[in-house]
Amino acid sequence: MRSLRHFDLNLLLVFEVLMHERHVTRAAETLHLSQPALSHALKRLRESLDDPLLVRTEKGMQPTPRALALLPVVQQVLAMLRQGFAPPAMFSPANSTRRFTLATTDYFEEVMYPLFLSQLLAYAPGISFSIELITPDMLSEGLEQRQIDMVVGLDSQSALPSGVIQTPWMDEELVCLVATHNDRVGDALDIAQFAQQLHVELADISGLRPSNIDSCLVQHGLTRRVISKNLNYIAAARVVALTEAIMTLPRQMAERFVAMLPVRLVEPPKELPTLKMTLIQHGLYANDPANVWLYRVLNEFANDFRRSGNPDAH
Incomplete structure (x- = not known):
């Protein structure tokens, strides 16, 4: 031969x-x-x-x-x-004991995750999740080495590590939060008034790019003064409740704080961008049956969430 x-x-x-x-x-x-x-x-x-x-x-x-x-x-x-x-075996959520690790924003963890998990457990009782902070390491080594399975809820990013796949997931309206005692702010702010306020914001743990809000202000020749950068929404909201500062955050998170703290909602400038949340995974594992399933159920959840408009529905 x-x-x-x-x-x-x-x-x-x-x-x-x-x-x-x-x-x-x-x-x-x-x-x-x-x-x-x-x-x-x-x-x-x-x-x-x-x-x-x-x-x-x-x-x-x-x-x-x-x-x-x-x-x-x-x-x-x-x-x-x-x-x-042969194609890989289909992922069977009903029989799986897989633990998924998600790197998420605290908005997703607070507003969406409890409902998401409760719905999954109804037909995938053996599945569990770990929640991690979104950090630069998680977006690079974490995804590549499969320390995390997916990044959920991060605002759309223009620059990501090589091999990472980002797809649109859900948009959310932004509003402003002020203390109820703050009589300097009415029911709405134009962009010039917005820039003049003291601000509280979340620290950019991902470290990928400047705040979308600051980028928007720069486009209009404006800047703002941030007096506090916090790691989570609840701490930031408590700062707002005790100061003259304002905070810009997703509406459904803000509505929770109105029920918890002496704060109220204010309509933001129309020029501010919406929060464009994404799903991020690594191309190495995007076709893995478990990742395919997770990606699908997260998108189905987002569609239902948008339709219901109520995070505590079902």
């Missing part, structure tokens, strides 16, 4: 079927080939292996000793190839 480098591996399929059928016409039908094409393939097999392989006898086509010796080897190789090329 010539070097394997010059051997057409498609001929292994032809050999296997010929050995089973021992008839050129039937083998051609099984392989959906014309008889001349099958005869040509058999000729190539014989030339490559330097053996007739099948010989016509009074009992029909019979395999040579070389063909009989090759058959189990070829069957084993083809079985391994079929197994290797």
Whole structure:
């Protein structure tokens, strides 16, 4: 036989079927080939292996000793190839005990995650989750090394580490929060009034880019003074409740604080961008059945969440 480098591996399929059928016409039908094409393939097999392989006898086509010796080897190789090329097994949430790790914003964790988890547990009782902060390391090594499965809720980013896939997930309206005792601010702010206020904001743990709000103000020739950068919304809201500062945050989070603290909602400038939340995963694992399932259920949840408009529905 010539070097394997010059051997057409498609001929292994032809050999296997010929050995089973021992008839050129039937083998051609099984392989959906014309008889001349099958005869040509058999000729190539014989030339490559330097053996007739099948010989016509009074009992029909019979395999040579070389063909009989090759058959189990070829069957084993083809079985391994079929197994290797078969699509991965579907992920079964009902039977899985998989623990997923999500890096999220505290907006997702507070407003959406409890409902998301409670809905999943109804049909995937063995699944569990760990929640982590979104950090630069999580967006690079964390995703690549599969320390986390997905980043959920981060505002759309223009620059991300190589190999990372970002897809739109959910948009949320922004509002301002002020203390109820703050009589310097009415029910709405224009962009100039907005820039003049003292501000509280969340620290950019991801470290990827300047605040969308600051970028918007710069486009209008404005800047603002931030007196406090906090790691979570509740601490920031408590600062607002005790000072003259304002805070800009997603509406559904702000409505929670109105029920908890002496604060009220204020309509923000129309120029402010909406919060464009995304799902981020690594391309290495995007086709993994478990990741495919997680990505799908997060998107289904987002669609239901938008339709209901009530995070405590269901």
